[in-house]
Amino acid sequence: MTAKTAWGLRVNRIAMRLLKISIVGGLLLILLAEMVSHAVDEKPPYYWWLAWVQCAVSLFAIGVYMLYRPGRKKWIGVAAIASLAATGLHLVVDQAERGVGTAELLTLGVLMLFAVRQWDAAPGRWVAWVTGAAITVVGVRMFVFPSSMVAGTIMVLMGLATVVSVGAYLRSMDRLRRETQEEVRRAERLELAREMHDFVAHHVTGIVVLAQAAQVAETDPRRSFADIEEAGLAALTSMRRMVKMLRDDDSGAGVNPLGDLSQIEDLVDRFNREGTDATCFISPDLAGAVAPEIAATAHRVVREALTNVRKHARGATRVRVVVAAAGTQGLEVSVRDNGQGARGRLAESGAGMGLLGLGERIEAVGGTLKAQPRPEGGWETAAWLPRQPAEVEA
Incomplete structure (x- = not known):
């Protein structure tokens, strides 16, 4: 406040x-x-x-x-x-x-x-x-006096009818306000439930990749198990946070559960520790100038793009994440890799669903999404977002 x-x-x-x-x-x-x-x-x-x-x-x-x-x-x-x-x-x-x-x-x-x-x-x-x-x-x-009895009673009844009408109107407004709050709460919980795909896909994909790497790499198995344990604990933490917000009626007050710009570096750093050269640049001009809804959407763009790199970018050795200012009213989030399209069980699991939900979220705040192959090779996921969410007409 x-x-x-x-x-x-x-x-x-x-x-x-x-x-x-x-x-x-x-x-x-x-x-x-x-x-x-x-x-x-x-x-x-x-x-x-x-x-x-x-x-x-x-x-x-x-x-x-x-x-x-x-x-x-x-x-x-x-x-x-x-x-x-x-x-x-x-x-x-x-x-x-x-x-x-x-x-x-x-x-x-x-x-x-x-x-x-x-x-x-x-x-x-x-x-x-x-x-x-x-x-x-x-x-x-x-x-x-008998002459004033009838007129006075009529006046009292008219006043009573006015009071009842005003009270009924206020009661309807209160009910409409409660229904609106419940509808917003249901919509928020539905949105949080849809976010489960991103949390689960990112962490579980990392666990699968670590397990696959441990089968072919000649390294200490204890180190591989430690990496898998760390990824599993991160997944459990995310799941607990999500479930708590879905069960709590007043969840989210003053908290951004879906991430913000400051958490993008941590996201890239965890991805970097999993074996890929990933770098991140966030423009300092965006500090304090982006609405929480936009920051959460930018975080989701990066998370979804990194998840797709793990699932679809075969042989990717370099990933570049850039969050830069685009004029005075917008920002651009881009994730580029140098991999090739992958085939297999991991690539075929849930392909396209994450980008579909991401596109819906970006359009809801007034932005645009572009996901396409790069001419020099690799894949590019880029989104333009306004710094403040677009107003929705009733």
């Missing part, structure tokens, strides 16, 4: 707190105005003991809103039940007396928004129904 992003989140958090404080302050002022307002020929509500009960219910509802956090939906139901009880007590004691309920009505409306948005959350959908009933009947306390 950059400093700019952290500062933006902090400002947003402060703004939301100030908004909540403003809403709570406004509700308290409305409640105070209700308690002291009265007509010329009547006493203010604070002279009536039931008004204090209704005021306490309003304060409780405001407190529920002020302290509400996702997962505390049951307190919305408690506030709604308390409101229904206060309204029922008003009907039993004195229906003609004007009570207190405007601040409570507004607070229940906000809580209704939360209840609808979290429709399926515990303790259940009954919270929304009870809150809606409390909002519908709370007008009995405020509309004491």
Whole structure:
């Protein structure tokens, strides 16, 4: 997380707190105005003991809103039940007396928004129904004249319908966001699963080559077994890392499992230790100027090309890997060898599948791939990549 992003989140958090404080302050002022307002020929509500009960219910509802956090939906139901009880007590004691309920009505409306948005959350959908009933009947306390009863009830129902609609919209947006996140997670896991070919093919090919070399070379068998053991351990490490990422829901946060530019030299160095003269050059101009997705793709180009050298380039004694800047907006990754096309069991296993997947990945980020024989002999795998991935139109 950059400093700019952290500062933006902090400002947003402060703004939301100030908004909540403003809403709570406004509700308290409305409640105070209700308690002291009265007509010329009547006493203010604070002279009536039931008004204090209704005021306490309003304060409780405001407190529920002020302290509400996702997962505390049951307190919305408690506030709604308390409101229904206060309204029922008003009907039993004195229906003609004007009570207190405007601040409570507004607070229940906000809580209704939360209840609808979290429709399926515990303790259940009954919270929304009870809150809606409390909002519908709370007008009995405020509309004491028959002429205002019908108009006031219609206004309350219209407001309730608006709150329910907004809550349903927010709920649909939340569900769409969750589905999008799950789809992205599934796509990432599928992509990681497809990367298994590269990890397995590279390491297992190295093990096969070492085993074949040990059969014909007159060297110490212990050294050959040590080389095979090292290659096998590298394969197991890669496999463990891959399996862990496929099993972990939050894998990949801040980690690039598919490699980057700094790991290309290690890749070439391991290939060099397996018996081929391999050299690597990475332009220093690319340090810090390439997006992680592009760096991972460049790493995959080199890995796939070196794997194909082992499988298909018969007699290759020299491999040159170059990652150079191509203008100010791109880079070029090339792997060239001096071998000849190979035939046999190793060359025929999985031929073409790696380049097909590599081409799809490169096209996805806005690059191009070229894999062809060289005029002077050998094979060339070259890719042009943008330094930043291409934007995808929805």
